[in-house]
Amino acid sequence: MISRPISSRLRRLLNTREMRKLRRDKGALCALLVIGCYLLIALAVMSNLISRQDCTQVIGSNGMPGFFLEESRERRFENARTSMLKPVLRALGHPDPKAALADVKLGRWRVAEKSLDELQQITDDAVALRLILNESENLDEEPQFEARLVEFERKTADLIKPLSGWDNFMQNAALLLGTDAQGRSIFFRGVYSIKVAIQIGVVTAIVSVLIGAVLGAAAGYWGGWVDSLIVWLYTTFSSIPNLVLLVVIAYAFTDSDAKDTLLPVYIAFCSTFWIGTCRVIRGETLKLKEQEYIQAAQTAGFGSWRILFRHVLPNTSHLMLINFSLLLIGAIKSEVILSFLGLGVKSQPSWGVMIRDAGNNGDVMTGFFWQIGTATAFMFVLVLAFNILSDALQDAFDPKHL
Amino acid sequence: MSKTDALLTVRNLSVGFHTDRGDVTAIEDVSFEVRAGEILGIVGESGCGKSVTSRSIMRLLPKFNSFIVPQSEINFDGVDLTKVNEKTMRSIRGNRIAMIFQEPMTALNPVFTIGWQLDEALKYHTSFGKSQRRTRAVEILESVEIPNPEQRYDEFPHQLSGGMRQRVVIAMALCCDPELLIADEPTTALDVTIQAQILRLMDLLRRKTKTAVVLITHDLGVIAQICDRVIVMYAGQIVETADVYSLFKSPRHPYTKALLESIPQTGREHHQTRLPTIDGIVPSLFELPEGCRFQDRCAYKTQDCVDREPQLSSEVNGRKVRCFFPLCEP
Numbered sequence: 001m002i003s004r005p006i007s008s009r010l011r012r013l014l015n016t017r018e019m020r021k022l023r024r025d026k027g028a029l030c031a032l033l034v035i036g037c038y039l040l041i042a043l044a045v046m047s048n049l050i051s052r053q054d055c056t057q058v059i060g061s062n063g064m065p066g067f068f069l070e071e072s073r074e075r076r077f078e079n080a081r082t083s084m085l086k087p088v089l090r091a092l093g094h095p096d097p098k099a100a101l102a103d104v105k106l107g108r109w110r111v112a113e114k115s116l117d118e119l120q121q122i123t124d125d126a127v128a129l130r131l132i133l134n135e136s137e138n139l140d141e142e143p144q145f146e147a148r149l150v151e152f153e154r155k156t157a158d159l160i161k162p163l164s165g166w167d168n169f170m171q172n173a174a175l176l177l178g179t180d181a182q183g184r185s186i187f188f189r190g191v192y193s194i195k196v197a198i199q200i201g202v203v204t205a206i207v208s209v210l211i212g213a214v215l216g217a218a219a220g221y222w223g224g225w226v227d228s229l230i231v232w233l234y235t236t237f238s239s240i241p242n243l244v245l246l247v248v249i250a251y252a253f254t255d256s257d258a259k260d261t262l263l264p265v266y267i268a269f270c271s272t273f274w275i276g277t278c279r280v281i282r283g284e285t286l287k288l289k290e291q292e293y294i295q296a297a298q299t300a301g302f303g304s305w306r307i308l309f310r311h312v313l314p315n316t317s318h319l320m321l322i323n324f325s326l327l328l329i330g331a332i333k334s335e336v337i338l339s340f341l342g343l344g345v346k347s348q349p350s351w352g353v354m355i356r357d358a359g360n361n362g363d364v365m366t367g368f369f370w371q372i373g374t375a376t377a378f379m380f381v382l383v384l385a386f387n388i389l390s391d392a393l394q395d396a397f398d399p400k401h402l
Numbered sequence: 403m404s405k406t407d408a409l410l411t412v413r414n415l416s417v418g419f420h421t422d423r424g425d426v427t428a429i430e431d432v433s434f435e436v437r438a439g440e441i442l443g444i445v446g447e448s449g450c451g452k453s454v455t456s457r458s459i460m461r462l463l464p465k466f467n468s469f470i471v472p473q474s475e476i477n478f479d480g481v482d483l484t485k486v487n488e489k490t491m492r493s494i495r496g497n498r499i500a501m502i503f504q505e506p507m508t509a510l511n512p513v514f515t516i517g518w519q520l521d522e523a524l525k526y527h528t529s530f531g532k533s534q535r536r537t538r539a540v541e542i543l544e545s546v547e548i549p550n551p552e553q554r555y556d557e558f559p560h561q562l563s564g565g566m567r568q569r570v571v572i573a574m575a576l577c578c579d580p581e582l583l584i585a586d587e588p589t590t591a592l593d594v595t596i597q598a599q600i601l602r603l604m605d606l607l608r609r610k611t612k613t614a615v616v617l618i619t620h621d622l623g624v625i626a627q628i629c630d631r632v633i634v635m636y637a638g639q640i641v642e643t644a645d646v647y648s649l650f651k652s653p654r655h656p657y658t659k660a661l662l663e664s665i666p667q668t669g670r671e672h673h674q675t676r677l678p679t680i681d682g683i684v685p686s687l688f689e690l691p692e693g694c695r696f697q698d699r700c701a702y703k704t705q706d707c708v709d710r711e712p713q714l715s716s717e718v719n720g721r722k723v724r725c726f727f728p729l730c731e732p
Contacts, residue, residue: 223466224465224466291508292503292504292505292508292509293508293509293510293511293512295462295503296501296502296503296509296510296571296574297511298460298462298495299460299462299495299496299500299501299575300495300496300500300522300523300526300574301491301492301493301494301495301496301497301526301527302492302496302522302526303492306526310522311511314511314513314514315511315512315513317513
C-alpha cells in the first residue's frame with residue numbers, strides 16, 4: 001500500500017488467477033472490444049462530435065419508401081423539393097434575398113452560387129410541376145412530365161454546394177441508413193442513443209450497486225433491527241412488479257421541471273435495481289462476518305463502520321463487479337422499454353423512442369425497417385457483448401468453477 | 403499469588419444467551435486471575451465455555467442475544483470491563499488486550515497485504531507517522547521470526563504458508579505491545595513441528611515483553627509445554643484449577659484424570675491396550691443434570707453427586723477442585 005507505484009499494482013492485478021483466466025477467454029475479449037468501441041462512441045458523442053442538432057435536423061425527404069414500394073412521382077417531386085428548394089424558396093421571399101440565401105442550410109449543406117434568375121427558374125418549374133401533379137388525372141398521359149421531373153431533380157441536386165472533407169463525410173454518414181418519417185438521420189439517432197444508453201446504464205449501475213452494497217453489508221453485519229428494517233424495505237420494494245414501479249415513478253415526474261432531463265429515469269431505476277445487489281451482498285456479509293479476519297479486526301479494536309467499509313466491503317468486490325455488469329444491461333433494456341412506452345427519455349433520441357416512432361408510423365408494415373432495425377441492432381450488439389462479458393466474469397471470479 | 407499484582411481478575415463471571423428455547427447459561431461463576439508475564443491455560447472439551455470466556459473478556463459476544471449476569475466482574479488493571487462504555491472498550495481492544503485465533507488461513511484479510519493490515523492497526527492505536535509505522539511493522543515481523551520481513555510486508559496472505567500466517571497473526575496482535583494476549587487455540591490448525599515453533603515463539607515473547615497470556619486449548623500437550631497454571635472447564639464451569647506440574651502429577655477431579663488418561667501414549671507397553679476415552683457426551687446446556695454436571699460420565703459417581711451440586715473448594719497451594727471426592731491427596 002505504501003510507496004508502491006500504481007503501474008506495478010495494476011500489473012499485479014492483471015496477473016491474478018482470475019484475470020489470467022479472463023484473458024484466455026476469446027469471447028470475453030471480443031465482448032470487451034465491442035464494449036470499448038461503444039464507450040468510445042459514447043465519449044465522442046459527449047464531446048459533441050455528433051450533436052443533438054445532428055439528430056433533430058431534417059436532412060432528407062420526410063419518409064423513405066419501403067422495401068416493396070416503388071417511388072411514386074409525387075414522392076420523387078416531394079423529395080427533390082424538400083432537399084434544398086424549400087429553404088431556398090423561403091429565402092427568396094426575404095427582403096434581402098442575397099443575404100438570406102447565404103444563410104440557407106440543410107444539415108451541413110449550403111446553397112451553391114447561383115444567380116437569382118436561375119433560382120427563380122427552378123422555383124417556377126416547381127410551381128408548374130406542382131400544378132400538373134395536383135390537376136392531372138393520369139400522369140402517364142401528361143406530355144413530357146417524366147422528362148421535366150428528371151430535369152427538376154437534376155437542378156435541385158445542383159443547388160447543393162459540394163461539401164468537402166469532414167462535412168462531406170459526416171453528411172454521407174448521416175444518410176447512411178436513410179432518414180425517418182421526419183427526415184432525420186437514422187444513423188445519427190442510433191449512434192446518439194448509444195450515449196444515452198451508456199449514460200443511463202453506467203450511472204444507474206454505479207448508484208444501485210453502491211446503495212445495494214452499503215445497505216446489504218450494513219444489514220448483514222449489524223443484524224438486529226438494522227437487518228429487519230433493510231430486509232423489510234427490499235421485500236416491500238420487490239413485491240411491487242418492477243416495471244409497474246418504474247412506470248409509476250417515471251409518470252410522477254411528467255409535470256415537473258425535470259421531465260426533460262434523465263433524472264426521472266435515474267430515480268426510477270436506482271430505486272428498484274439496488275434490491276438484487278443488496279440481497280446478494282447481505283448474504284455474503286453474513287458469511288464474511290463469521291470469518292476470523294473480521295473477528296480479528298474486532299479484537300483489534302476497530303469501530304464497526306471501519307470494519308464494514310475497509311474489511312467487509314472490499315471482500316465483496318467480486319460480487320459488486322458482476323452485479324454492476326448485470327445491472328448495466330438491465331438498465332439499458334429497461335430504458336428502451338420505458339422510452340418505448342413514452343415514459344423514459346423524452347428530449348433526446350433513444351432506441352426506445354426510435355422503435356416507438358417506427359411502430360407509430362406503420363413503417364415496418366410497409367417494409368421500411370431501417371429505423372427499427374438500426375435501433376435493435378445497436379442494442380442487440382451491446383447487450384450481447386455485456387452478457388458474454390458478465391458470463392466470463394462470473395466464470396473467472398466464481399471459486400466453484402476452478 | 404496476592405490479589406494486588408494480578409493484571410486481570412475475573413470474578414463470578416456468568417454469561418448467558420437468549421435462544422428460541424429460552425435463556426441458557428453458557429458459563430457459570432467463572433473466577434480466575436492472570437498476572438503479568440504468566441501463561442494461564444484454559445482446557446476443556448468443545449462447548450465447555452472456553453471461547454465464551456475469552457469473548458466476554460473482549461466484550462465481543464453477539465450483541466443481540468447474549469447477556470452478562472450483573473454481579474460478574476472482569477477487572478483489568480483496575481477497570482471493570484463489564485461496565486465501561488464501547489468507546490473505552492475499543493481503545494483497550496487491540497491496544498492493551500489482543501487476541502489471536504485458531505485458523506491462520508482465515509484470520510488474515512485476503513484482499514489486503516500483510517503490511518496494510520499491520521499498518522491499519524498501528525494507525526488506529528498509535529500516533530506514529532507513516533515511515534515510523536513501517537519501521538515498527540517490519541520490526542515486529544522480524545521479532546516473530548519471519549524471514550525477509552521487508553519483502554513479506556508487501557505480500558498478500560495467500561502467498562504465505564500456514565505457519566508464516568500464524569506468525570503474522572501473532573505479529574498483528576503484538577504490534578501495539580498489549581499487556582494481555584488471549585490466544586484461542588492458536589496451534590490447533592498447525593502441524594506438530596510448526597506448532598512447537600509457534601509455542602516456543604510465544605514463550606519467548608512473553609519473557610521478553612512481560613505480556614500475560616491466556617491460552618485456550620483442548621490439547622493438554624500444549625498446556626504441558628508452556629503454561630504456568632491451568633484451568634479445566636466442563637459444561638460451563640471450572641472444575642479444577644492448579645499449577646501445571648501438580649495438575650499433571652496429581653489430578654484431583656475425575657474429569658481431569660480422565661482427560662489425562664486419554665492422551666495417546668507411545669511405547670511397547672501401550673501397544674496392545676485400547677486408548678481410554680471418556681464415555682458419553684457433554685450434557686446439553688438445556689438439559690443439565692441436577693447435582694454434579696459430570697455425574698453421567700464419572701467413574702466415581704455416588705448418590706451425593708446426584709443430590710447436591712459440588713462447589714469449587716479452595717485447597718493448599720492455590721489448587722481448587724469442584725468435587726465431593728477429590729482424587730489423589732495433594
